[in-house]
Amino acid sequence: MASSSSSSPSFDPRMIKEPQPLPGSPGSWRRYFSFNTDAKVIGIQYIAVALLFLLVGGLLAMIMRGELITPPADLVDPTVYNGLYTMHGTVMLFLFLFPVLNGFNNLLIPPMIGAPDMAFPRLNALAFWLFPVFGVILMASFLVPGGPSGSGWWAYPPLSTQNPLGHALNGQLLWILAVAVSGVSSIMGAVNFCTTIIRMRAPGMGLFKMPIFCWTALAAQLIQLMGLPVLTAGAVMLLFDLSFGTSFFKPEGGGDPMLYQHFFWFYSHPAVYVMVLPIFGVFSELFPVYARKPLFGYHVVAIASFAITGLSLIVWVHHMFYSGTPQWMRNVFMVTTMLIAVPTGIKVFAWIATLWRGSIRLSTPMLFCLAGLFNFIFAGITGVMLATVPVDIHVGNTYFVVGHFHYVIFNMITFGVFAAIYHWFPKFTGRMYYEGLGKLHFILTFIGSTLNFLPMHWAGLMGMPRRVASYDPEFASANVLASLGAFLLGVATIPFLLNIVSSWVRGPKAPPNPWNAIGLEWLLPSPPAAENFAEDVPTVISGPYGYGLGQPLVEDQERFERRAAGLKP
Amino acid sequence: MTSTGRRQPSASPNLVLVAAGLGLDALASWTMAQQSYHWLPVQASTAAPYVDNLFALETGIGTFILLGCSAVIAWTLLFNRAPKYDLDDGDPIEGNLTLEIIWTIIPLLVVLAIAWHTIGINHTLATLGGKQRLATAAPVATAALPIATGSPPSAADSAELGPIQVIARQWSWEFIYPNGVRSSELHLPVDRQIHFRLISMDVLHGFYIPAFRLKQDLIPGSVIDYRLTPSRQGRYRLRDSMFSGGYFATNQTDVVVESGADFAAWLAAAERAPLRPSFNEANDLWQQRLAKRNRGWATVPPAPPPEVNVSLDPKNTHEA
Numbered sequence: 001m002a003s004s005s006s007s008s009p010s011f012d013p014r015m016i017k018e019p020q021p022l023p024g025s026p027g028s029w030r031r032y033f034s035f036n037t038d039a040k041v042i043g044i045q046y047i048a049v050a051l052l053f054l055l056v057g058g059l060l061a062m063i064m065r066g067e068l069i070t071p072p073a074d075l076v077d078p079t080v081y082n083g084l085y086t087m088h089g090t091v092m093l094f095l096f097l098f099p100v101l102n103g104f105n106n107l108l109i110p111p112m113i114g115a116p117d118m119a120f121p122r123l124n125a126l127a128f129w130l131f132p133v134f135g136v137i138l139m140a141s142f143l144v145p146g147g148p149s150g151s152g153w154w155a156y157p158p159l160s161t162q163n164p165l166g167h168a169l170n171g172q173l174l175w176i177l178a179v180a181v182s183g184v185s186s187i188m189g190a191v192n193f194c195t196t197i198i199r200m201r202a203p204g205m206g207l208f209k210m211p212i213f214c215w216t217a218l219a220a221q222l223i224q225l226m227g228l229p230v231l232t233a234g235a236v237m238l239l240f241d242l243s244f245g246t247s248f249f250k251p252e253g254g255g256d257p258m259l260y261q262h263f264f265w266f267y268s269h270p271a272v273y274v275m276v277l278p279i280f281g282v283f284s285e286l287f288p289v290y291a292r293k294p295l296f297g298y299h300v301v302a303i304a305s306f307a308i309t310g311l312s313l314i315v316w317v318h319h320m321f322y323s324g325t326p327q328w329m330r331n332v333f334m335v336t337t338m339l340i341a342v343p344t345g346i347k348v349f350a351w352i353a354t355l356w357r358g359s360i361r362l363s364t365p366m367l368f369c370l371a372g373l374f375n376f377i378f379a380g381i382t383g384v385m386l387a388t389v390p391v392d393i394h395v396g397n398t399y400f401v402v403g404h405f406h407y408v409i410f411n412m413i414t415f416g417v418f419a420a421i422y423h424w425f426p427k428f429t430g431r432m433y434y435e436g437l438g439k440l441h442f443i444l445t446f447i448g449s450t451l452n453f454l455p456m457h458w459a460g461l462m463g464m465p466r467r468v469a470s471y472d473p474e475f476a477s478a479n480v481l482a483s484l485g486a487f488l489l490g491v492a493t494i495p496f497l498l499n500i501v502s503s504w505v506r507g508p509k510a511p512p513n514p515w516n517a518i519g520l521e522w523l524l525p526s527p528p529a530a531e532n533f534a535e536d537v538p539t540v541i542s543g544p545y546g547y548g549l550g551q552p553l554v555e556d557q558e559r560f561e562r563r564a565a566g567l568k569p
Numbered sequence: 570m571t572s573t574g575r576r577q578p579s580a581s582p583n584l585v586l587v588a589a590g591l592g593l594d595a596l597a598s599w600t601m602a603q604q605s606y607h608w609l610p611v612q613a614s615t616a617a618p619y620v621d622n623l624f625a626l627e628t629g630i631g632t633f634i635l636l637g638c639s640a641v642i643a644w645t646l647l648f649n650r651a652p653k654y655d656l657d658d659g660d661p662i663e664g665n666l667t668l669e670i671i672w673t674i675i676p677l678l679v680v681l682a683i684a685w686h687t688i689g690i691n692h693t694l695a696t697l698g699g700k701q702r703l704a705t706a707a708p709v710a711t712a713a714l715p716i717a718t719g720s721p722p723s724a725a726d727s728a729e730l731g732p733i734q735v736i737a738r739q740w741s742w743e744f745i746y747p748n749g750v751r752s753s754e755l756h757l758p759v760d761r762q763i764h765f766r767l768i769s770m771d772v773l774h775g776f777y778i779p780a781f782r783l784k785q786d787l788i789p790g791s792v793i794d795y796r797l798t799p800s801r802q803g804r805y806r807l808r809d810s811m812f813s814g815g816y817f818a819t820n821q822t823d824v825v826v827e828s829g830a831d832f833a834a835w836l837a838a839a840e841r842a843p844l845r846p847s848f849n850e851a852n853d854l855w856q857q858r859l860a861k862r863n864r865g866w867a868t869v870p871p872a873p874p875p876e877v878n879v880s881l882d883p884k885n886t887h888e889a
Contacts, residue, residue: 077858077865079815146867152812158789159772159814164867171867251790257773258788291649292657297664300673322775322810323786324702324793327695331688338680345676346669352641353668358659359651370642377638381631384680388627388687390620390694394609394782397775397810461608463779463889465810468818472806472887516656548661 035129037121038530039106040428042128046103047421049131053095056139058490060088065452065486068479073470081469082150083171087138089153090175093271094182095135097409100417101278102127102189105217107428109193111521112211114202114538116531119195127188134181141174149175152467154264157249157257161242168243176239183232190224193217202520202533204540204554211519211544212301216281219305220274223312227267227274234263258324265316273312276408277305279416280347283369286423287351289517290366291358294545296350304343311340321392330389337387341380348377363515364438365423371446372415379407382457399478400460406453418445418496425503426510430527433507437499444492452485512564518546518553523560594636602629610889613801613826614781615697619690621782626686630679698762698796700785729796730757731764736875737774737787739813740820740851743875750839752879753847755807755824757799758832767793770872775810778824780889786811799826803888815868816851822881835879842878849874850883 031041032048064084067075076084106124110117118124141148148171151160160172197218201210238260240246247253249260288295295301317325317333351373360366382404385391395401418441425433455478460466464475471479513522520540524532538554546553554560562568605621605628612618649659733755734745744755757763767776769787776795777784780803785795809820827835851871858865 073818073854078818078854079866079868082812082815082817082868083866148866150866150868151814154812156773156812159812162772162814162869164869251788256790291645291659292651293659294661294663296662297669300664300669322784324788324791326702327691327699331691334687334691335681335684338684339677341680342673342677346673348638349672350669352638352645353662353665355642355645355649357662358645358649359655359657360645360649360659361651362646370646374639374642377635381627381635384683385624385627385631388623388683389691390616390687390782391624391627393784394620394624394779396784397777397812458608463610463777463806463808465775465777465808465818467812470818472821545663546661548658549663 035125037117037125039110039118039121039124040528040530042124043103043106043108044428045128046099046106046131049135050096050100050103053091053099053135055493057088057091057096058493060084060091062486062490064088065483067469068471069483071471071473071476071479076469078469079150080147082152082467083148085467086149086152086175087142090138090149090179092409093153093275094179095131095138097275097413097417098182098186099131101220101275102186104278104282104417104420104424105189105193105221107424108213108521109196109217110200111427111524111528111532112214112519113197113200113205114520114533114540115196115200116534118192119200120192123188124192127185127192130181130185130188134178134185137174137181138178141171141178144169144171144174147171154261154268155238156264157238157241157260158251160238161250163242172242173239176235176242180232180235180239183228183235186224187228190221190228193221194225202537202540202554208299208302209540209543210302211281212284212295212298212305213278213281215302216277216284216305219309220277223270223274223277223309226313227270230263231267234260234267237263258320261320261323262316265319266313269316269319270312272408273308275413277308279372279413279420280305282416282420282423283351283373284347285519286365286369286419287354288545288547289423289515290361290363290369291355292361292547293354293358294543294547294549296353296356297346298543298545301347301350304346307343308340311336311343315340318387318392321389322396334387334389338384341384344380348373348380363422364433364435364442365419367439367442368415368419368422368445371442372412372419375407375411375415375449379404379412382407395460397466398460399456399464399466399475402466403453403456403460406449406456411449411453415445415449418442421500423515424521425500426514427521427524427526427528429504429507430510431503431507432510432514433503434499437495441492441495441499444488444495448485448488448492450485452482452489455479455481455485512561519544520554523554523557523564525564525566590640591637594633594640597636598629598633601632602626604628609782610780610805611801611803612780612782613799613803613805613889614778614783615798615800616694617780617782617800619694619697623687623690627683630683698783698798699794700796701794702788703792703794729762729764731796732766732794733763735765735767735776735787735795736770737768737776737809737813737820738770738872738875739772739869740809740816740871741847741849741875742807742809742820742822743847743877746836746839748836748840750836750879751844751875751877752839753849753875753877754822754879754881756832756835756879757824757826758829759799759802759826761829762796762798765793765795765797767795771869772813773811774813774820775808777808777810778805779808780805780824784810799824802826802828804885805889806887816854816871819850819854823885823887839878844876844878845880846874847877847880848883 032045067081145167146165197214237248241249247255249255249257284295315337317329318337321330422438459475459478464471510526512526538560540554542551602625605625736743744752767787769789774787783797805824807822807824852874855871
């Protein structure tokens with residue numbers, strides 16, 4: 001255990017004074033419960049709270065799968081099922097994935113570009129502290145009369161504005177408030193991340209010497225800045241329709257329910273790219289480390305991120321092919337949607353080429369990346385199927401979409417989240433995780449997720465609608481498999497939590513660069529001091545993935561390595 | 570940290586192996602494309618074969634890509650693994666412009682070709698049975714039901730039948746035929762174009778018949794003109810596909826496609842049958858819930874079961 005009384009501290013002495021997460025140091029845990037402005041504290045705050053909500057969302061999912069293991073609605077009332085699936089989706093997106101990725105942005109962006117902190121540290125802390133606020137608002141909706149919102153995470157009117165009990169305080173109102181506050185928090189975060197990446201890079205780090213994670217974070221956060229105001233506007237109008245009798249979306253008052261769908265999907269389709277882009281970044285960081293090779297086609301991979309950002313803003317109508325869309329709109333949005341396969345394909349091929357003739361090490365993060373890549377290719381193929389209008393008209397709003405979506409959101413994005421947690425765990429906690437538990441977690445997760453989400457495609461092709469609390473008996477076998485997979489995923493969290501908690505408390509101490517990785521963050525001690533490099537920022541002289549090239553990343557590299565290891569420079 | 574050494578170039582597959590692999594991949598993809606027809610329900614409308622052929626094409630192309638990528642990944646995992654305690658780096662290949670251009674252009678051409686092909690199918694499907702959203706002056710939900718005025722069913726079999734009003738409520742389906750017959754299961758003559766008017770009385774619903782491969786949302790405040798042609802006799806399922814709240818999952822009924830003569834006989838018999846409340850699962854469940862002290866989360870009560878000449882019979886079994 002590290003202790004301030006040890007005669008020869010093996011870490012930077014500034015760490016004692018500064019408010020940063022050094023395990024064992026006096027009062028270290030308290031800073032996680034305070035309005036701390038250190039990006040690394042905020043990052044861990046985000047990730048910890050998000051993982052808590054992953055458990056909540058997972059529990060809701062397991063009750064749903066318990067209901068769906070038999071055809072009739074026999075475990076919970078159908079209205080309860082509707083509330084559970086609505087909250088499952090909302091919790092997983094707004095309380096798990098967005099926050100956990102903002103956690104990585106906070107942890108990784110400043111050290112990766114050599115910045116001491118975010119550009120606006122207080123705004124950063126405020127953005128984080130809004131997260132528990134809207135988390136509590138959303139959870140409180142379980143306690144109001146009538147239960148939480150049961151209109152799905154799309155909250156399409158007129159269903160979402162029906163307010164069956166007529167109470168002014170209802171689950172749907174709290175849902176809209178939580179989503180709106182979440183949007184405000186995300187915009188604050190986006191302003192911060194974009195500014196930091198654009199303005200605070202280390203000397204010598206031109207855009208094309210920047211790690212891909214920062215490229216993808218920038219591409220993703222630009223989507224937040226462009227898309228979120230639209231969702232928030234839609235949410236405000238929905239709230240007015242629900243609570244103040246306006247009729248933006250009510251046909252009987254001259255409104256149009258289709259208008260809401262445009263507002264909603266204008267943001268909520270790109271939102272998937274907000275989540276997937278940082279994971280593209282994680283893959284681009286991790287494949288080179290564990291294949292010991294430079295990222296194949298770095299420049300093209302970097303630029304492809306922005307091609308995805310641009311295209312993601314002009315595809316939203318593909319969620320409405322079977323609504324009131326005319327033929328020309330179907331054709332145009334089908335083409336734009338399919339074009340996204342091109343920049344995405346570039347990245348996939350680049351990762352595979354990075355593996356080619358590498359020197360591959362199958363540690364836990366690499367296993368999650370490889371499986372995530374495989375799942376993502378599968379999800380991309382079903383995505384192109386869904387983009388083509390005739391197929392979408394058959395399988396849209398069926399379990400095929402649920403399967404596709406979960407292949408993206410869990411089998412790829414969440415796999416990437418787990419990979420990132422394992423990979424950077426030693427850097428930011430100063431402790432090594434247990435490889436055996438990590439591999440057990442991987443195996444259970446891979447089997448569980450495949451069992452859970454693969455059979456859903458079949459059920460959807462045969463015509464099982466999504467969001468049903470009961471179904472015809474011909475879908476039973478697919479649903480039994482899916483439910484077993486879901487319960488296995490529940491079991492898989494046990495080794496994960498055990499690993500994270502016990503490693504942080506008593507894992508072996510981590511060296512500054514346990515994976516022999518290239519990157520500014522690996523030239524810092526583990527865990528890094530509060531202001532990373534502070535005033536002594538290294539000058540970057542080569543690209544971010546020089547594996548096997550034998551070039552130093554920064555001027556005076558040896559001095560930084562010695563300092564990170566706690567040796568005299 | 571920089572490299573501690575470099576590994577010797579490892580095994581690369583030779584051209585024969587690559588050609589054999591691509592051949593196997595193509596064969597497997599062809600097989601999967603053929604198999605894909607079995608993952609779908611029976612084809613019961615003129616639109617269905619177009620959808621299934623496109624799906625098979627995409628399954629084939631998709632399998633080719635998935636297997637191809639997986640084979641390369643598997644190759645690297647088999648032959649490019651670092652031995653234990655080996656800290657060497659791999660080949661420092663930073664990129665290959667030709668390769669990068671190829672894997673941009675080819676996918677671009679492939680998706681554009683699929684898109685072009687699909688625009689053609691969209692056009693064909695539109696001629697087989699298009700749809701049109703009609704703006705209505707009066708709010709439909711409060712107006713009296715429009716009285717149907719269509720060609721009588723005794724007209725020639727080749728003529729279009731309709732309009733059949735499809736009325737969706739939370740949570741029931743009701744069908745009104747041109748001669749005024751009302752039913753809660755849909756009867757259609759085979760091989761004849763049907764003209765529907767899709768009307769929702771409350772929230773969004775989805776008119777989805779998996780065996781027809783067709784789906785269209787019903788939008789409150791609009792009437793949607795919709796056409797399709799059943800092509801196979803049988804009993805199929807019609808499912809509400811757009812989430813509509815509380816008892817959404819029960820909002821399903823049967824579609825019976827029968828010969829023109831059988832349909833005419835059914836319609837004539839239905840005309841003589843008196844109106845009575847339809848079977849309605851949502852209402853049954855709602856009554857059960859009220860009997861159990863109304864526990865559960867908020868929902869609007871189900872609309873009363875529609876008064877119909879012919880009711881859905883839950884004991885029937887459907888083909889797809």
